[in-house]
Amino acid sequence: MAGKSPRKLRLSTNPTHEALSELRLGDVVYLDGTLYTAREGVYMRALEEKANIPMELPAKSAANFHCSPAASINSDGSFNLGAVTATASFRFSKWIGDWMAASGAKLIIGKGGMSAEDYKQHFVPNGAVYLTTVGYGTGALLGRGVKKVVDVHWHEELGLAQAMWVIEVENMGPFIVESDLKGNSLFERENEKIARNLEALYEGTKPATLKRYGETDDRKDELI
Amino acid sequence: MISTNLIQQTAETLMEKAAIEIPQDYLEGLKGAASKEDGDLSAFVLQAMLENYEAAKEDRRAMCGDTGTPRWYVKMGNEAAIEGGPVAMETALRRATANATQNVPLRPNRVHPLWRTDHNNNVGIGAPEIEYAFEPDGDWIDLTTVHKGGLFGTDYRMLFPSDGIAGIKRFYLDSLVAFGKRGLACQPAIIGIGLGGTKDACMVLGKRAACLRVVGDKNPDPKIAALEAEFTELGNNIGMGAMGFVGSSMVIDCNIEVGYCHTGGMQMSVHAFCLSSRRAVARIYSDGHVEYRTDPNWFTPYQRRETVEWEDSAWLEKAHAN
Numbered sequence: 001m002a003g004k005s006p007r008k009l010r011l012s013t014n015p016t017h018e019a020l021s022e023l024r025l026g027d028v029v030y031l032d033g034t035l036y037t038a039r040e041g042v043y044m045r046a047l048e049e050k051a052n053i054p055m056e057l058p059a060k061s062a063a064n065f066h067c068s069p070a071a072s073i074n075s076d077g078s079f080n081l082g083a084v085t086a087t088a089s090f091r092f093s094k095w096i097g098d099w100m101a102a103s104g105a106k107l108i109i110g111k112g113g114m115s116a117e118d119y120k121q122h123f124v125p126n127g128a129v130y131l132t133t134v135g136y137g138t139g140a141l142l143g144r145g146v147k148k149v150v151d152v153h154w155h156e157e158l159g160l161a162q163a164m165w166v167i168e169v170e171n172m173g174p175f176i177v178e179s180d181l182k183g184n185s186l187f188e189r190e191n192e193k194i195a196r197n198l199e200a201l202y203e204g205t206k207p208a209t210l211k212r213y214g215e216t217d218d219r220k221d222e223l224i
Numbered sequence: 225m226i227s228t229n230l231i232q233q234t235a236e237t238l239m240e241k242a243a244i245e246i247p248q249d250y251l252e253g254l255k256g257a258a259s260k261e262d263g264d265l266s267a268f269v270l271q272a273m274l275e276n277y278e279a280a281k282e283d284r285r286a287m288c289g290d291t292g293t294p295r296w297y298v299k300m301g302n303e304a305a306i307e308g309g310p311v312a313m314e315t316a317l318r319r320a321t322a323n324a325t326q327n328v329p330l331r332p333n334r335v336h337p338l339w340r341t342d343h344n345n346n347v348g349i350g351a352p353e354i355e356y357a358f359e360p361d362g363d364w365i366d367l368t369t370v371h372k373g374g375l376f377g378t379d380y381r382m383l384f385p386s387d388g389i390a391g392i393k394r395f396y397l398d399s400l401v402a403f404g405k406r407g408l409a410c411q412p413a414i415i416g417i418g419l420g421g422t423k424d425a426c427m428v429l430g431k432r433a434a435c436l437r438v439v440g441d442k443n444p445d446p447k448i449a450a451l452e453a454e455f456t457e458l459g460n461n462i463g464m465g466a467m468g469f470v471g472s473s474m475v476i477d478c479n480i481e482v483g484y485c486h487t488g489g490m491q492m493s494v495h496a497f498c499l500s501s502r503r504a505v506a507r508i509y510s511d512g513h514v515e516y517r518t519d520p521n522w523f524t525p526y527q528r529r530e531t532v533e534w535e536d537s538a539w540l541e542k543a544h545a546n
């Protein structure tokens with residue numbers, strides 16, 4: 001196994017600009033504070049239907065988790081929260097700029113990152129970075145970092161999976177720093193390295209006889 | 225007679241086991257990959273996953289917060305009888321799915337495709353899927369639940385005989401690189417490949433090859449088994465590891481299943497079962513005895529039969545004696 005393990009840091013869910021500028025691509029981060037889940041349901045309701053965001057942002061939290069927890073609401077109104085895993089973030093590109101403006105989010109946490117273009121266009125001007133979950137199946141570890149569910153907003157309107165879960169966390173992680181304040185992306189850096197080997201690997205294979213419409217053979221292509 | 229109560233109870237236990245306990249065969253495979261991985265970031269991810277499985281078992285919480293789309297595979301011995309018949313059994317499986325979603329808890333992932341209606345219990349139109357198979361012997365039923373995750377680890381292509389093995393390899397690599405970028409399919413995974421059949425049958429074969437065969441299992445056709453071994457290695461030579469970081473952990477094992485297809489075509493599907501390779505199995509006997517396991521043992525000689533009649537001699541003898 002590899003000898004070099006990544007640097008580990010603790011970070012607040014309302015981080016200072018200094019704390020964010022410390023982060024390097026590939027650092028491993030553990031979070032303390034309050035975070036909330038928001039994905040397409042919350043974005044559409046807040047940004048398109050212009051419903052009032054049901055919590056004070058970013059005062060209460062500057063950390064938006066692209067996630068729906070494995071959780072249920074008990075008949076007495078208490079919450080039963082097990083595992084927490086992110087959902088793929090690239091689909092939220094069309095809302096992220098407006099959401100940052102509305103919420104003041106400094107940490108976007110999710111699965112798989114967003115495009116370098118999103119980072120340059122929306123993250124850099126807002127002084128925000130992207131943290132990716134690990135694996136991505138580390139739901140049980142992340143679940144351990146949850147101290148309590150503070151609230152669930154809009155679960156009647158949006159369903160449990162799309163609702164806005166407000167969660168108090170302590171030493172929650174691991175997360176990996178995917179973008180920095182300059183808008184660099186760890187995934188893009190890794191993809192470039194991997195793309196260099198691909199030509200040799202493909203030797204001796206044969207492209208399909210029947211092409212698919214819109215198909216490309218550029219192996220360096222980013223998919224999102 | 226197998227009681228529907230017992231079916232429901234067993235099914236609820238299976239739902240919990242699948243969500244929480246990583247199957248041993250996959251765990252061993254992943255440990256093997258972790259011991260060989262020398263990409264720093266990929267190795268860190270694998271280590272975190274190994275810790276995650278422990279945390280899930282210790283805390284009895286789901287290993288991954290996305291608990292996938294629970295489904296059922298039901299296999300019935302030829303002599304099995306179910307109280308209330310198949311309709312009562314389907315109701316029991318739907319109840320178990322709903323109850324386990326509340327109690328484990330699982331994520332209520334299932335929604336209407338257009339109206340996004342969410343019953344918060346993973347039950348709805350066509351959900352959970354229930355698939356069937358039969359075996360010539362036995363008065364038992366095998367219940368298997370698979371909670372496959374991932375929107376990203378599946379693809380299909382119509383190839384032709386002239387594309388040959390080189391064409392199969394190309395589509396295999398194309399699929400793995402596409403699934404693996406940014407790790408959206410949560411590799412390293414068990415990769416299932418379906419070859420032949422028809423488009424829908426090919427998808428089903430590949431998915432079952434990924435989800436219903438265990439790590440280390442080989443196709444009984446020695447030439448296909450050799451291809452499985454070659455493809456496992458090929459996938460791990462892409463240079464990509466966990467989360468799409470530089471590394472060597474892409475494929476824990478590759479399973480290929482074939483079905484007879486149209487003479488002009490060669491359908492191919494590729495499916496990645498993710499880091500949360502969730503499957504749990506129980507055999508319920510008619511005397512009420514239940515045995516739990518993690519190997520679905522789905523692809524028996526009977527499931528892969530090529531002939532008109534089932535010619536297994538042991539079975540024939542018994543059939544004639546009756």
Ligand code: SF4
Pocket residue numbers: 085086135136137288289290291292372373374375408409410498499500
């Ligand atoms: S694909 Fe990843 S996030 Fe989805 S269930 Fe599997 S491990 Fe979890």
